[in-house]
Amino acid sequence: MRKTDMKKMKKVTKDHLVTYGMVLAAYVIVQIMLASGSLSSLMQGLLVPLTIYSIVAIGLNLCVGYLGELSLGHAGFMCVGAFSSAFFTKCMEHTGMHEALRFLLAIIVGTLVAALFGFLIGIPVLRLRGDYLAIVTLAFGEIIKNIMNVLYVGKDGNGFHFSIKDAASLNMAEDGEMIINGAKGITGTPHQSTFTIGVLLILVSLFVVFHLVDSRSGRAIMAIRDNRIAAESVGINITKFKLLGFTISAAIAGTGGVLYAHNLSTLTALPANFGYNMSIMILVFVVLGGMGSFRGSIISAVLLTMLPEVLRGLSDYRMLIYAVVLIAMMLFNWAPKAIEWRERHSIRDKIKNGRTKEVR
Amino acid sequence: MKKVISVLLTAAMAFSMLAGCGSEEKKDALYIGGIGPTTGGTAIYGTAVKNGAQLAVDEINAAGGISGYQIEYKFEDDQNDAEKAVNAYNTLKDWGMQILMGTVTTLPCVGVVDKTGADNMFQVTPSASSTDVIKGDNVFQICFTDPNQGTKSAQYIGENNLAKKVAIIYDSSDVYSSGIEEKFVEEAADQGLEIVSAEAFTADSKTDFSTQLKKAQDAGAELVFLPIYYQESSIILTQADAMGFDPIFFSCDGMDGILTMENFDTSLAEGVMLLTPFAADADDEATKKFVSTYKEKYGDTPNQFAADAYDAVYTIKAAIEQAAADGTEITPKTASSDICDALKAAMTKINVNGLTGGEDGLKWAETGEVNKEPKAVKIENGVYVGM
Structure with a gap:
């Protein structure tokens, strides 16, 4: 009982650490890019x-x-x-x-x-x-x-x-x-x-x-x-x-x-x-x-805020494309069939399966 | 799992973006950027400016460019939003913009002006009319300012004895509209006009104006002043007609565009008066040529926004030539900050004989404010007629 508790706690903490890590990693990458001058003005403004x-x-x-x-x-x-x-x-x-x-x-x-x-x-x-x-x-x-x-x-x-x-x-x-x-x-x-x-x-x-x-x-x-x-x-x-x-x-x-x-x-x-x-x-x-x-909130906020700006190259069609991309992303993330498909083709599972095979 | 994919997608997107922003070799042309709303509620202004400036650029390029250099021109959408306008500005900077012709609407302009000030980027705005826009010394206006329009409107009404009892319907959530309204009320007192009703609406309640019109009618208004954009004006005109209320409608440059609005019975706009610097039916050579080329290319009668933008591009040309005469040659290699310093000095010396300048042409004060007189026109038989 106690052991499972510990494990669960650890999993939650790990999950949190991944989130902190993601934010920090993004920060470090941006700082490196800023220092090397490879970030466009648009991105800097965003x-x-x-x-x-x-x-x-x-x-x-x-x-x-x-x-x-x-x-x-x-x-x-x-x-x-x-x-x-x-x-x-x-x-x-x-x-x-x-x-x-x-x-x-x-x-x-x-x-x-x-x-x-x-x-x-x-x-x-x-x-x-x-x-x-x-x-x-x-x-x-x-x-x-x-x-x-x-x-x-x-x-x-x-x-x-x-x-x-x-x-x-x-x-x-x-x-x-x-x-x-x-x-x-x-x-x-x-x-x-x-x-x-x-x-x-x-x-x-x-x-x-x-x-x-x-x-x-x-x-x-x-x-x-x-x-x-x-x-x-x-x-x-x-x-x-x-x-x-x-x-x-x-x-x-x-x-x-x-x-x-x-x-x-x-x-x-x-x-x-x-x-x-x-x-x-x-x-x-x-x-x-x-x-x-x-x-997920951070990732999607970043993606969806950037999307219309990245699509500027499409000039007048960009707001249309933006809406289409939004629908596509929603379907990809949340349609039951899409979730099923992703589970079948999951990289993580494949790695796991590979490992279990090795053990066998 | 979906997290992994999300991360991958993010990475892919970030990467593709980075790939897109490698520093390109500069071509041998002057890079002029434009910003304005080409989508959303105020798209008609952005599109007019975009086209009007394009026309001027094409003409200048065909005639050999500015002191031998061709112009490269690019226009970005800002959806009439300050944040988006700053994004558009940054996009243009990445593209290599040296001079900014924009932005079209006031509020986004206030946001952008701050950035151009910090970057020392020379900016000419065709139509952003608030005085907040020209706080920095790097910004020059082609249109007259909001306070100026409000004051001039009241003076015009007072001096020509158009009416004594005036009602106002304005958009309190809009900087342009409330800016004009404020000055109009101030000046109306000096002109002996009686404001019988001043009713506001906001961006959220701009589909029905029967209450405001009823109040104006009950108060016995002889003239209704509409310092607002043409979309709302079209509803007001339609509703006033339906309720049999027929005062004089007097408006400012925001009314411009009403005659080209879709699904609007333009006969309702008959007799509407407005202050505008440009009338498409003027019979001078330059206007005639501009109107016919514009019609041919874009299938529309140009409004004053198009004319302002056209003048803005020619203003930039004149300023560059003046700077060259003063000893600062501006080439495609000149940094935008150096261009700004040179053009700032040149602006007060030039006199542009534009479409919107009238007989005296356009002149600028150091503050960036333009010196020109608004013209009053009246809509008769579907065209503007000078008064």
């Missing part, structure tokens, strides 16, 4: 977005794969993280604070604010199940996006001014500075997101989710997912653990948002970047990579 979407996919996977709740509002949490951190950075810009410290604090602020929103949304929302939850989170994402579009915040000698009408109604003093300018969002956020920080944050997110999933709380979360009534009957506090999982998931999405905000000099809440399309895109990453597999 490095940070790749880490951003990987992080958000990890966050959503926790919600979808382990909590078993379909969330269509993760772009909303990203948006909250992005705006709160960019707001913080803009406010602190002229205080002479050390830049690295400021960015670290911005990451913490963005993550915490997203977590707070996740918690607040979670309280009413997690009382719902299945489709209803998906719809409410969808609505939440849209609300956040629309609020950001009408929010005007300025700062002058007298402190902060808020308005949801227009910039003129802020009544700011002469020296006033617009921070969030309605639909124009926040402009001029310094570039501080780097690939190294992105990878570090991926590792931290992985560390957090792995520890959560392997812990007592994680097992409780999975028990709720698998059978709510059974979980309740053994005394698991359903609301508490659901909230825990959902809040952490939202916080990780917020971290991705912080990186997003500090990667482009313009931050606006548009349907293309924080709308439900983005939420669904992140869900596609998670579903393609396999629900519950964080490694």
Whole structure:
């Protein structure tokens, strides 16, 4: 009994180590290529977005794969993280604070604010199940996006001014500075997101989710997912653990948002970047990579973010080809027949069979 | 197992990408890149710019190029998204771009401007109209700025006594639209115009405008100001017609394109006024030639975006020639940063007699803002008529 336990533990840990190793290996390869100058500008520009979407996919996977709740509002949490951190950075810009410290604090602020929103949304929302939850989170994402579009915040000698009408109604003093300018969002956020920080944050997110999933709380979360009534009957506090999982998931999405905000000099809440399309895109990453597999989420987030850019050579046909490739990849990964075929032609099995033959 | 395959696929993809990006031998041509949306909701602008610039490039190449060098021109799609635009910019950099003619729409441009500033890449944007775009000293605009359009619209309405009671319908989620709206409201007060209703919509609610129109109608608006793009305008015009609301519609350059829109009854656009720097029916030689060549090649009447792009390419040509006259020869071997330094200085000295410049031509201030006057046109019998 104990032995099998040990073995199982080891297998899980090994699996985690493979994931960490994969991220680190990718990092090292990229660094080598950067140093030797063999990485194209396009790829260099894509490095940070790749880490951003990987992080958000990890966050959503926790919600979808382990909590078993379909969330269509993760772009909303990203948006909250992005705006709160960019707001913080803009406010602190002229205080002479050390830049690295400021960015670290911005990451913490963005993550915490997203977590707070996740918690607040979670309280009413997690009382719902299945489709209803998906719809409410969808609505939440849209609300956040629309609020950001009408929010005007300025700062002058007298402190902060808020308005949801227009910039003129802020009544700011002469020296006033617009921070969030309605639909124009926040402009001029310094570039501080780097690939190294992105990878570090991926590792931290992985560390957090792995520890959560392997812990007592994680097992409780999975028990709720698998059978709510059974979980309740053994005394698991359903609301508490659901909230825990959902809040952490939202916080990780917020971290991705912080990186997003500090990667482009313009931050606006548009349907293309924080709308439900983005939420669904992140869900596609998670579903393609396999629900519950964080490694799969990272791989598919990287693949699907790169794909449309790599297909640029096809000019106008690229979005069409992108959709076709997406369908093909989904079928290849998840169609029962395809899984069967892969199992029959598995390299790993062949190696194993070869070994057993030798033993014989 | 599927993990193994996924990893293999990733590796294969990464490898193929690397294989594709070996440094190519530079050909003997000047590399000019363009960025704009050729897919998605604003594709009509991107496509117009792409074609308009192509036309200019072909003409210049046929006439012997810029100081003897042919132009190599490539256009990348950005889907009207800042992140995608930066990707497009990086792709063009890999291709060997020396000068950027783009981007078409404002928001992606703000994202790209930041990168061109850091790289010191010379950039001329045909149609990104926000003032945020020209913050850096390496960026020059062909179109006039949003604040300028808002102010000019209000002045035009006030000075020509078109109406006293004005309603506005604008897109609060769009930088271009809310930028114009803000300045229009400011200037309207000075012009003695009364804003009877200012109704916003967002990118998510742009399929039905009956509420906004009803409010404008109830408030007794004589003129409805539409600082928005033509897709939404077409719905507004259709719905206003259906409810029997017939004020003067006044719009800015975003309205341009409405006459070539598919599935829209262009008779509804009769009487619409708009500020645009370009009218396809103008009878000067250059415009006539441009319009006929464009029609022949792409089967469409060119809009002002195409004209702006055409002018942008000629502006680049003029700037390069000016730089050469000042003693900096620009060749296909010149690094983009050196080109930028030379052209920045040259830009304030040139005067381009373009399609959109009117009689005085296009001149630039050091800030990158162009000095030209918007023209007001009215749609009559399906064509723009100057007012």
